[in-house]
Amino acid sequence: MQPILGSAIEEFIEISEDADIKLTSRKATKEELKMLESELPVKLPQWYRDLIGDYPIINLEVKWNVETTNPSYSGETAIEFFEPQYIIEETMEEFPGIDLVHLNYICIGSEPAGTGDNYYIRLDDEDPTLYQFPIPIGSDETEPLLERRIQIAEHISDVFREAIKTIQ
Secondary structure, eight states, rough: HHHHHHHHHHHHHHHHHTTOOOOOOBBOOOOOOOOOOOOHHOOOOOHHHHHHHHHHBBBBEEEEEEOOOOOOSSEEEEEEEOHHHHHHHHHHTTHHHHGGGTEEEEEEOOOOOSSSSSSEEEETSEEEEEEOOOTTTTTOSSSSSGGGGGEESSSHHHHHHHHHHOOO
């Protein structure tokens, strides 16, 4: 795993604890890692195994601010990192995950406010870009799925770094 990502997570956790923010997250168990490897049709890279097995990000909710020109939007967004079972379900049983997994994307979390837009990463990069694939009601079914992709953060480490700014 990229040292940048590990350092960003460690710093976020340390600053959260210093600010008396109670984190209710955990690390993936060995059994959960085996389950992910057996249930997902993509090779789970070592960096991702390390990410969820060595760092307590499962069930972790991370909030950060994003640039916006919409005056009615606060600019705050969030991700709640999924349990391994939900990663499998959202990737293998739900749209758009089921169509993205063969492109090496997996679903890693959701927007806790309940928008229904989950977060996806490609497993090709050790500090991957975070995406959403919103499916608007009445959307054009002929529009290619990858053209709907919205980049949320250039790297997952950026999410943790931006979240630190909201704590300090």
